[in-house]
Amino acid sequence: MTVTIDRGARSLGEFRFECGETIDDLEVAYEAYGEFDGDNAVLVCHALTGSQNVAGGGFRSRGADGSAGTAGQARAWWNDIVGPGKAVDTAEYYVVCANVPGSCYGTSGPPSAGPDGEPYGTDFPPVTVGDWTRAQRRLLDDLGVGRLHAVVGGSVGGMNVLDWAKRYPDDVRRIAPVATAARLDPQCLALDAIARRAITTDPNWNRGDYYGGEPPRRGLGLARQIGHVMYLSKDSMERKFGRRAAGRDFAGDAFPADPAAAFFPYRDVESYLDYQAEKFVDRFDANSYLYLTHAMDDYDLAEGYESDAAALAAFEGEALVMSFTGDWHFTTEQAESLAAAFREADAPVAHHVIDSDHGHDAFLVEPESVGPPLSDFLADGVGGRAVTDTTEREPEFAPVHNSLFSG
Amino acid sequence: MTVTIDRGARSLGEFRFECGETIDDLEVAYEAYGEFDGDNAVLVCHALTGSQNVAGGGFRSRGADGSAGTAGQARAWWNDIVGPGKAVDTAEYYVVCANVPGSCYGTSGPPSAGPDGEPYGTDFPPVTVGDWTRAQRRLLDDLGVGRLHAVVGGSVGGMNVLDWAKRYPDDVRRIAPVATAARLDPQCLALDAIARRAITTDPNWNRGDYYGGEPPRRGLGLARQIGHVMYLSKDSMERKFGRRAAGRDFAGDAFPADPAAAFFPYRDVESYLDYQAEKFVDRFDANSYLYLTHAMDDYDLAEGYESDAAALAAFEGEALVMSFTGDWHFTTEQAESLAAAFREADAPVAHHVIDSDHGHDAFLVEPESVGPPLSDFLADGVGGRAVTDTTEREPEFAPVHNSLFSG
Numbered sequence: 001m002t003v004t005i006d007r008g009a010r011s012l013g014e015f016r017f018e019c020g021e022t023i024d025d026l027e028v029a030y031e032a033y034g035e036f037d038g039d040n041a042v043l044v045c046h047a048l049t050g051s052q053n054v055a056g057g058g059f060r061s062r063g064a065d066g067s068a069g070t071a072g073q074a075r076a077w078w079n080d081i082v083g084p085g086k087a088v089d090t091a092e093y094y095v096v097c098a099n100v101p102g103s104c105y106g107t108s109g110p111p112s113a114g115p116d117g118e119p120y121g122t123d124f125p126p127v128t129v130g131d132w133t134r135a136q137r138r139l140l141d142d143l144g145v146g147r148l149h150a151v152v153g154g155s156v157g158g159m160n161v162l163d164w165a166k167r168y169p170d171d172v173r174r175i176a177p178v179a180t181a182a183r184l185d186p187q188c189l190a191l192d193a194i195a196r197r198a199i200t201t202d203p204n205w206n207r208g209d210y211y212g213g214e215p216p217r218r219g220l221g222l223a224r225q226i227g228h229v230m231y232l233s234k235d236s237m238e239r240k241f242g243r244r245a246a247g248r249d250f251a252g253d254a255f256p257a258d259p260a261a262a263f264f265p266y267r268d269v270e271s272y273l274d275y276q277a278e279k280f281v282d283r284f285d286a287n288s289y290l291y292l293t294h295a296m297d298d299y300d301l302a303e304g305y306e307s308d309a310a311a312l313a314a315f316e317g318e319a320l321v322m323s324f325t326g327d328w329h330f331t332t333e334q335a336e337s338l339a340a341a342f343r344e345a346d347a348p349v350a351h352h353v354i355d356s357d358h359g360h361d362a363f364l365v366e367p368e369s370v371g372p373p374l375s376d377f378l379a380d381g382v383g384g385r386a387v388t389d390t391t392e393r394e395p396e397f398a399p400v401h402n403s404l405f406s407g
Numbered sequence: 408m409t410v411t412i413d414r415g416a417r418s419l420g421e422f423r424f425e426c427g428e429t430i431d432d433l434e435v436a437y438e439a440y441g442e443f444d445g446d447n448a449v450l451v452c453h454a455l456t457g458s459q460n461v462a463g464g465g466f467r468s469r470g471a472d473g474s475a476g477t478a479g480q481a482r483a484w485w486n487d488i489v490g491p492g493k494a495v496d497t498a499e500y501y502v503v504c505a506n507v508p509g510s511c512y513g514t515s516g517p518p519s520a521g522p523d524g525e526p527y528g529t530d531f532p533p534v535t536v537g538d539w540t541r542a543q544r545r546l547l548d549d550l551g552v553g554r555l556h557a558v559v560g561g562s563v564g565g566m567n568v569l570d571w572a573k574r575y576p577d578d579v580r581r582i583a584p585v586a587t588a589a590r591l592d593p594q595c596l597a598l599d600a601i602a603r604r605a606i607t608t609d610p611n612w613n614r615g616d617y618y619g620g621e622p623p624r625r626g627l628g629l630a631r632q633i634g635h636v637m638y639l640s641k642d643s644m645e646r647k648f649g650r651r652a653a654g655r656d657f658a659g660d661a662f663p664a665d666p667a668a669a670f671f672p673y674r675d676v677e678s679y680l681d682y683q684a685e686k687f688v689d690r691f692d693a694n695s696y697l698y699l700t701h702a703m704d705d706y707d708l709a710e711g712y713e714s715d716a717a718a719l720a721a722f723e724g725e726a727l728v729m730s731f732t733g734d735w736h737f738t739t740e741q742a743e744s745l746a747a748a749f750r751e752a753d754a755p756v757a758h759h760v761i762d763s764d765h766g767h768d769a770f771l772v773e774p775e776s777v778g779p780p781l782s783d784f785l786a787d788g789v790g791g792r793a794v795t796d797t798t799e800r801e802p803e804f805a806p807v808h809n810s811l812f813s814g
Contacts, residue, residue, distance in 0.1 A: 002715075009642070019670050030680070041813070047598075058432070064682040100594050122665055122666040122667060124667075124668075126667040126670040126671065159469060183639055183650065184650075185644070185645060186641075186644040186645055186647075186648045186649060186650060186674075186676045187636060187639070187641045187644050187672060189650065189676050189677075190632075190644065190676050190677070190680060191636060193674070193677045193680060194629060194632045194636070194680065196665065196668075197625075197628075197629055197632070198605060198629055199665075200609070200662060200663040200664065200665050201625040201629065201662055201663065203610055205663075207663065207665075207666070208665060208666065218608040219606075220600060221610065222604055222606075222629075222754070225601045225604070226595075226654075228597075228600060229597050229601070232594070232595075233594075234592055234594045234718060234735075235591070237593040237594050237597065238593055240593075241593045242593060243590065243591075243593060243596065243707070252695055254726060255604040255607060255608055255612065256607040256608065256612075257605065257607065257614065258529055258530040258533075258606075258607050258614075258615060258694075258697045259530075259614070260529060260533040260697060260698055260701055261603075261701065263533040263701075264533065264616050264701050264704070264705050265705075267593075267596060267600070269596050269600070270596075270597070270600045273597060273600060273601065290665045290667060290668075291667055294667055294668065294670075294671050297671070298671050298672075300650070328641075381712050391791045395743060407674075
């Protein structure tokens with residue numbers, strides 16, 4: 001089955017950010033899969049370090065502005081979910097994914113050239129999740145898409161999804177916020193704040209002015225390592241790594257080793273983290289990491305309203321909230337609270353909980369669990385065959401246990 | 408009530424570390440409270456960044472070797488538990504606490520003067536929890552203490568306690584490992600490894616040779632901030648900080664701020680972390696932090712044996728394992744597994760679970776929960792009045808739930 005793929009970037013002209021600052025020309029890089037029939041558009045929102053390249057292999061870009069090429073979790077990041085015949089079927093839907101402002105995959109952000117031809121760096125205006133939504137709205141206008149059949153996305157991309165229902169409630173029929181929450185909890189705020197300090201503490205960061213020189217690879221690598229711990233669970237780390245020694249010594253490329261380390265095993269889990277850090281710093285921009293984590297930390301669905309439910313009051317579509325039991329970045333409890341807000345707002349909602357010990361990564365690595373309910377929801381709404389809801393299994397509810405010993 | 412306090416340091420002569428390296432003279436700083444009657448000695452083992460100053464205020468030291476003075480969690484760190492009339496009653500017991508080798512409160516470690524009069528730095532031999540136990544044994548010999556009534560300690564100090572039961576099973580009557588485990592899980596190994604990389608990545612670390620110059624304050628501060636997240640729980644962070652903004656701007660002293668940060672609130676949780684980092688780097692040595700986290704990560708009760716139970720087989724005393732439901736650094740599940748090992752080894756054991764949302768910090772900040780069972784255990788063993796055991800409440804056991812939605 002062949003599906004048309006439109007990969008490009010649009011210059012959307014002057015853009016005023018929520019912070020009040022403007023740039024003369026917001027460029028937005030996007031990919032669009034399939035044919036638009038006037039009523040079948042699905043917007044997919046990417047996660048923190050994702051890109052517009054939601055599906056399809058082999059695509060690589062390196063912008064004229066020096067932005068990094070996609071790789072790792074940025075390349076074809078939901079290829080098992082989005083494509084011809086897949087859960088988000090590009091033979092049926094016109095699927096659009098856009099790189100968010102502040103990122104580094106072709107959409108305007110800190111590494112992009114500013115008016116003077118030099119990279120903006122930290123002169124780029126602070127961005128918010130609301131700016132992402134507004135930029136997507138402008139892009140869709142430019143593409144000729146009015147009302148969306150659905151908006152779908154995971155992690156901070158799920159916050160982006162929620163912002164659509166709040167900001168443009170008439171523009172979207174169905175939303176699927178996956179592995180997300182109405183706002184981050186303070187534990188995650190803390191880890192994001194530490195990750196940013198790791199970047200700004202790297203002397204190569206140089207207050208954000210490192211383009212053309214040596215980027216803050218170690219600081220960004222540390223930030224990414226903290227992120228990886230947030231994406232996994234105790235159970236998944238036990239299974240993947242245990243306490244096993246890696247079959248080699250400390251690599252010592254990404255980070256200097258302390259001499260005492262030579263006496264102790266270099267463990268699998270360290271080897272994994274060091275490998276992930278090295279890969280990541282080749283594909284992502286440190287300033288973009290600062291900007292996008294600020295946007296995530298700042299997002300609060302209830303902002304400007306009395307409550308989450310009030311923020312969703314104007315939304316008349318349906319919602320599929322999906323969460324994963326082993327996810328401590330965005331917990332099932334937060335997802336249940338979000339589903340309760342939709343119920344309070346009289347929006348048809350299902351909270352579909354997937355039993356998984358993969359941690360936050362589950363939404364990326366368990367397509368067999370994510371695909372069926374998502375596919376049926378896009379087709380039939382919350383009544384879809386594979387969609388289950390927590391309210392259907394009332395007996396399992398109980399006060400939250402910290403562990404089997406509590407209470 | 409007055410209690411004699413003996414604060415000092417002993418030169419214990421040549422010491423061979425488990426790594427095989429020796430130093431000519433191991434100095435051990437200690438405090439001893441109360442009177443030794445031949446049968447009432449209680450050894451208290453301190454946690455990662457603790458000191459010998461387990462109780463009693465007002466004590467400050469700054470060694471001639473340039474080691475930092477105690478402060479924060481190092482000063483009188485269990486003052487609510489240890490003292491005249493308290494749970495570990497210094498009017499009744501002769502309580503000894505010694506700073507561990509590798510630390511920076513007067514016992515030989517990286518900041519101490521080596522044979523050439525210069526600080527060892529990273530030439531100091533790698534240390535293990537076993538080295539701590541062996542140094543404590545030597546110190547107690549020097550103090551004239553043979554068999555101990557009890558060994559008590561929390562966190563990695565609890566691993567130190569376990570090592571006593573394994574290494575010197577005939578030398579101790581009762582042990583109380585608190586908020587600890589037979590070994591760290593890979594999630595904690597990962598966070599410790601990232602913390603070490605934050606230190607070694609700080610250019611001021613200079614491969615450990617920073618004495619007399621500027622120490623790696625930012626790297627050590629980041630390491631400490633990661634630690635603080637491990638010591639708290641989601642619930643305690645929600646209660647302490649929520650998403651509230653601090654009443655001031657980013658301080659910018661400890662870490663450089665990124666310009667975009669000015670648009671977003673500087674949150675209470677960040678302010679707390681920055682404050683804790685600044686306090687910590689004044690009192691702790693960065694190389695010691697590397698050494699002691701290596702020791703903690705490396706500890707494995709079963710090492711050299713077939714199982715945890717086999718490692719404990721020779722221990723004929725009693726054990727009180729204490730854990731806290733909100734602790735994700737050392738979980739109640741790990742504590743239950745440890746208690747099971749004692750049961751398998753036919754050692755009388757009680758696993759006393761304290762319902763708390765304080766996280767790992769609970770063992771320090773909930774003396775009202777920790778004190779009574781500990782006091783009764785010291786007096787009467789596992790049959791002590793306030794001691795409860797998980798086996799007494801069998802009906803509550805169930806498969807571990809990741810959350811209320813799993814299973």
